[in-house]
Amino acid sequence: MSRTIPCATTIAEIRATLGQSRDRGATVGLVPTMGALHEGHLSLIRAARAENDVVVVSIFVNPTQFGPNEDLKHYPRDLAGDRALSAEAGADVIFNPPEEEMYPGTFSTWVEVEGLTDGLCGRSRPGHFRGMCTVVTKLFNICQPDRAYFGEKDAQQLAVIARMARNLDMAVQIVPCPTVREPDGLAMSSRNARLAPEQRAQAPALYEALNAARVLVGAGQRSTAVLDRAMRSILAEASLGEIDYLEIVGADDLVPVPTIAGECLIAMAVRFGPVRLIDNIRVQG
């Protein structure tokens, strides 16, 4: 039988809980999520469990990071399931605020990272990173964690949050965690459940393309044009998918590079109908 962990729904409540822990010298690890937890999230919770005295998992489907035509309404929600999975993975407390607790009527303050948010996912999701940075800042201020855990699958999100935390001198360590994959290579995502069977069957093409690029780089290939062509030919096999972007950028500044030099990020987004999947790997030139 799994243990039941408390679930705070107000800011005052989670502050009181974590404040008591901090007062007795405990360290706090935060895993911010939008719920619909899968193995990827659970790996973050386990990492937080190993490094902190108290682990809080926030579950909040943040409306300000969804565009007007995006899937906010269809975003999967399962609080009871998430709570049980979080407990099993080692979380101590859930923070699950209603929308009006996080965004009261007079809300008008935004945190924005410029430059890093222009390309990749930022191009097709205007406002997404502004909403994400704002809610993460709020969660940091509410929970005051010593460490916060983010998956490398959302590479741009991770780069943006790391830059934001550094630029604003936030007293939190940003801990990146490796992407967790299905046996066929598809990166775990809450959105995978919305793929039709034929789409799901083609979705591993993303990681296949990335792996092909990794092999080419390992064999000495440095031209991003060559890598791009190789990946597009593999993605073309996934006839139900439509490439949103496929880019090779510097790992720190996310600016496209003509040749692989230093640490680079190869990142892509592919749409299968209404479901947009992202994936990436890092390569070294």
Next chain:
Amino acid sequence: MSRTIPCATTIAEIRATLGQSRDRGATVGLVPTMGALHEGHLSLIRAARAENDVVVVSIFVNPTQFGPNEDLKHYPRDLAGDRALSAEAGADVIFNPPEEEMYPGTFSTWVEVEGLTDGLCGRSRPGHFRGMCTVVTKLFNICQPDRAYFGEKDAQQLAVIARMARNLDMAVQIVPCPTVREPDGLAMSSRNARLAPEQRAQAPALYEALNAARVLVGAGQRSTAVLDRAMRSILAEASLGEIDYLEIVGADDLVPVPTIAGECLIAMAVRFGPVRLIDNIRVQG
């Protein structure tokens, strides 16, 4: 003989100092300043002294809140004098970082409050409040104060910071402190020292106009058009001054009101040559 207080110039240094205090349960009060301290600042330091175990005064002329045609270069600086005055008023430590400590090369993150920053000073100082909110967020994250002290002279700044702190769930209490005035009514400001003698002689007109409005409101006048005309006729006497704005707005949303109802802010900015002075009062309808 005045005591000498330490002056931290790096983020690591001030964090270590304040962290030790917090570890033994001390409360921290922050007074953010741009230096050139006058009685107004000293009243903030004294208020902080009365309410906290440790008082830190930050002295940082924040470049990102000055516009390209503003007086960043001419802003008065006197660290030794400020340090002595701060000590005398009860401060425990100064934080005086160089510009590159606060804004390293890859700085690209901004905190912005929308709406509240459009009118009043925001209209003639685009980007000012974004820079101010960003540096105050950084100072809050660096010093993690229990309370932070701001003067009511900068009424819009105070409203913007209060909104920002509330919206972003910052764990700090924003404490407003009354405007401190010269014997002739002129609000204390680091910029007053730059007025030529004839300008200085006319500068009390701002407060005279505000006081006239207060008297009229006290006598039952509720029309902002009438108050506006009365104030402009007084300001016209200050022939060397040019009105930048003169507005009567709701105290919370800073939106212009046609009649005085509830708590309202009467705020103005007047230019004497290159020196821009601001002042305000609150009235109740």
